[in-house]
Amino acid sequence: NAGVTQTPKFQVLKTGQSMTLQCAQDMNHEYMSWYRQDPGMGLRLIHYSVGAGITDQGEVPNGYNVSRSTTEDFPLRLLSAAPSQTSVYFCASSRGWRSNQPQHFGDGTRLSIL
Amino acid sequence: TQLLEQSPQFLSIQEGENLTVYCNSSSVFSSLQWYRQEPGEGPVLLVTVVTGGEVKKLKRLTFQFGDARKDSSLHITAAQPGDTGLYLCAGLGAGGTSYGKLTFGQGTILTVHP
Numbered sequence: 001n002a003g004v005t006q007t008p009k010f011q012v013l014k015t016g017q018s019m020t021l022q023c024a025q026d027m028n029h030e031y032m033s034w035y036r037q038d039p040g041m042g043l044r045l046i047h048y049s050v051g052a053g054i055t056d057q058g059e060v061p062n063g064y065n066v067s068r069s070t071t072e073d074f075p076l077r078l079l080s081a082a083p084s085q086t087s088v089y090f091c092a093s094s095r096g097w098r099s100n101q102p103q104h105f106g107d108g109t110r111l112s113i114l
Numbered sequence: 115t116q117l118l119e120q121s122p123q124f125l126s127i128q129e130g131e132n133l134t135v136y137c138n139s140s141s142v143f144s145s146l147q148w149y150r151q152e153p154g155e156g157p158v159l160l161v162t163v164v165t166g167g168e169v170k171k172l173k174r175l176t177f178q179f180g181d182a183r184k185d186s187s188l189h190i191t192a193a194q195p196g197d198t199g200l201y202l203c204a205g206l207g208a209g210g211t212s213y214g215k216l217t218f219g220q221g222t223i224l225t226v227h228p
Contacts, residue, residue, distance in 0.1 A: 004156070035218075040123065040220055040221075041220055042118075042120070042202060042218035042219050042220045042221050043157070043202070043204075043218040044218070045215060045216065048215070058215065090156050090157075092156070097214050099214075100144070100145045100147075100162050100164055100206065102147065102159035102162065103147075103149075103157075103159065103204075103216065105156025105157050105158070106156050107154065107155050107156050108154075108155075108156055
């Protein structure tokens with residue numbers, strides 16, 4: 001079972017560059033989300049989607065864009081990378097939102113901005 | 115924004131010792147999830163507690179949800195080296211702008227020495 005797949009696993013960018021972090025799930029989950037994980041700060045919600053065509057902002061959305069054209073895919077775009085965006089990014093999916101369904105996480109993308 | 119304070123941030127103990135990790139908030143949560151994360155991987159759900167006062171056991175791990183659904187604890191009995199990892203609590207927002215969103219604690223890095 002693939003579950004949640006994130007690519008790339010590692011990426012180094014220069015300040016000002018843009019890139020897209022890919023996330024795909026094969027569980028037909030309606031709810032998908034992006035988190036960033038920084039030391040001592042747990043996971044913070046960037047953006048989330050409750051279904052295809054529907055996205056909303058989380059706790060730390062600035063500098064990031066998302067879209068959800070299909071149920072399976074939920075890419076995260078960095079518009080103009082900044083050193084403050086150096087972090088580990090996790091994509092997650094679950095069967096429903098506003099529910100107690102477990103979040104299924106990918107293995108993360110480790111992003112460094114120079 | 116809801117806050118979930120997790121403590122301690124670091125825990126280093128000997129095999130066979132007991133330990134407790136706490137998550138506290140001034141906000142009420144619909145439910146509380148506990149995750150465990152290994153290096154280089156995404157968090158994996160251990161348990162979800164839903165009802166105030168609920169206690170769930172998973173082998174040597176005991177999870178408790180506070181009566182007022184504002185706090186939770188994880189107790190490990192006779193810790194083993196295989197318990198080493200990052201433990202994260204996450205509360206599901208019960209109302210307002212946090213409704214349906216997960217708020218994560220800062221995490222507890224547990225190291226169990228043989």
